[in-house]
Amino acid sequence: MTFRKIIVGLVLLLAGCQTLPPPQSARQPADQQLDVPFIAQEKYQCGPAALGMMLQWNSLPGDAEALVDEVWLPERKGSLGIELMAAGRARGLLAYPVNRPEALFSELQAGHPVLILQNLALKRWPRWHFAVVTGYRDGGDRLILHSGTRETTTSHWNRFIRTWARADYWGMVLLPAGELPASARPGPLLHALAPQKKDALRHWQTAVSRFPNDGKLHFAYANALWQAGRKADALKAFEKTVTLAPTLAPAWNNLAYARLDQGHREAAREAVCRARTLAPDDANIDGSVAEITDGTGCP
Numbered sequence: 001m002t003f004r005k006i007i008v009g010l011v012l013l014l015a016g017c018q019t020l021p022p023p024q025s026a027r028q029p030a031d032q033q034l035d036v037p038f039i040a041q042e043k044y045q046c047g048p049a050a051l052g053m054m055l056q057w058n059s060l061p062g063d064a065e066a067l068v069d070e071v072w073l074p075e076r077k078g079s080l081g082i083e084l085m086a087a088g089r090a091r092g093l094l095a096y097p098v099n100r101p102e103a104l105f106s107e108l109q110a111g112h113p114v115l116i117l118q119n120l121a122l123k124r125w126p127r128w129h130f131a132v133v134t135g136y137r138d139g140g141d142r143l144i145l146h147s148g149t150r151e152t153t154t155s156h157w158n159r160f161i162r163t164w165a166r167a168d169y170w171g172m173v174l175l176p177a178g179e180l181p182a183s184a185r186p187g188p189l190l191h192a193l194a195p196q197k198k199d200a201l202r203h204w205q206t207a208v209s210r211f212p213n214d215g216k217l218h219f220a221y222a223n224a225l226w227q228a229g230r231k232a233d234a235l236k237a238f239e240k241t242v243t244l245a246p247t248l249a250p251a252w253n254n255l256a257y258a259r260l261d262q263g264h265r266e267a268a269r270e271a272v273c274r275a276r277t278l279a280p281d282d283a284n285i286d287g288s289v290a291e292i293t294d295g296t297g298c299p
Contacts, residue, residue, distance in 0.1 A: 022140025022157050023102045029109070033135030033144055036113045038151040039064050046148060047071055047079025050115050050130040051087055053146055054174045057113055060091055079130065081117055081170050088174040092199035096181045096192045098171035101161065103183035108135060110182035112173045119166035128167065177202035186214040193220065201228050215245025223254065231261050242271075249279035253288050260292060273298035 037056040041049035041064070048067040055062030071083040085095035098104055098114050107114050114133045121127035131147035143160045147153055164171070173181050177199040180189070189211070193203050204221040211217050222237030238255035245251060252275035260268035272292045275285050289298055 020101060020161055022136075023105055025102060025109075026105045026136060026140030030139045031135070031137050032108050033137075033152075034108065034111060034113050036132060036134045036146060037062070038146050040149045040151075045079075046130045047084060050132050050146075051079075051084050053132045054088070054113065054115050055091065058091075058093060058174060058176055060093075081172070084115065084130070085172060086195075088172075089196055090198065093174040093176060094180070094192060094196070094203055095172050095174055096184060097188060098173055098181070098183065099169040100183075103181075104133065104171065105136070105140060106182040107173050108133065112175065112181065114171050114173055116164055116171040117167040118160075118163035120163055123166055126166070129163075133171075178206055180206055180210050184210065186211045186217055190216055190220060200224050213244060215241055215248055215251070218244055219248060219251045219254075222251075222258075226254070226258065231258065234258050235262055247278055249275045249282065249285060252278065253285050256288060256292050268292050269298075 034057075037053055039049045039052045039056070039062070045064065045068060048064040048071055051071060052062035052064040052067055055067075067087065071079045071087050088095040098107055098116070104114055104116075116131055116133055118129045118131060119126045120129050129148070131145045133143055133145050134152065135144040136142060137144065137154070141157050142154045143157060144152055144154055147155075175181060189207055193200070193207060196203055201224045204217070204224045207217050208214070208221045218237060218241040222234050222241055225231075225234035225237055235255075235258040238251060238258045241248065241251045242255055252271050256268045256272035256275065259265075259271055269292060272285070272288050275282075276289050276298050279285050
């Protein structure tokens, strides 16, 4: 096959890719642009530059050169998304995934820039690139990005969605404690907050405020209270958890210890025995039963 035919074939392949139209939600409002600091990338270092912009938007230090050693992998000549998320968490920010077009526009409309990964070439021969989406125009027909060395550049939706899709729609927002993504859902939020160390308790408090009827989020909140030494508050949160998720055996197990800590020995026995009934094969709960019942076991 000649070089000319190869080029023509690639053009036809790209032209034939199916695309998705912008979500209807992008029409209201039809235009949105956020004020996000711009950092031009150096060489291959789009990851540190994109992360630096997100950090500066959060009023945190975000010098790209200072971030290189933290998130840039010389052997790959690039960064990994997991490294960028970890860097955000280390600074007390919630790193929440944005992996749907609807979620992308929801975050922009809520005033949150979105750091995304693109593949600017083909699946087989990828060219990875991190950028920050800062807005859109014309009902979503054009996206506005800080990308590479270009500030507030625009990309037609069809091109953008193809490059984003080839990176499996990887994206994230970085938000401070006390603020949640507009597109947040309980399951992904639980997963996103699980590795959080800095400001974890404040993040969990915000999560249960948004989703007051989710038992698993309440369980995580109760555990965070316990780890923070707020044991009386943790007891209340564990009690709330088992009303919301009565079949969650680990919650009953931890409730038993919280009750025991507050001097409620018989109530602690009842809770650990409920955990044992729900999870009869759990070795950890077997140990709790032996400890809390002084070896007498459950009826």
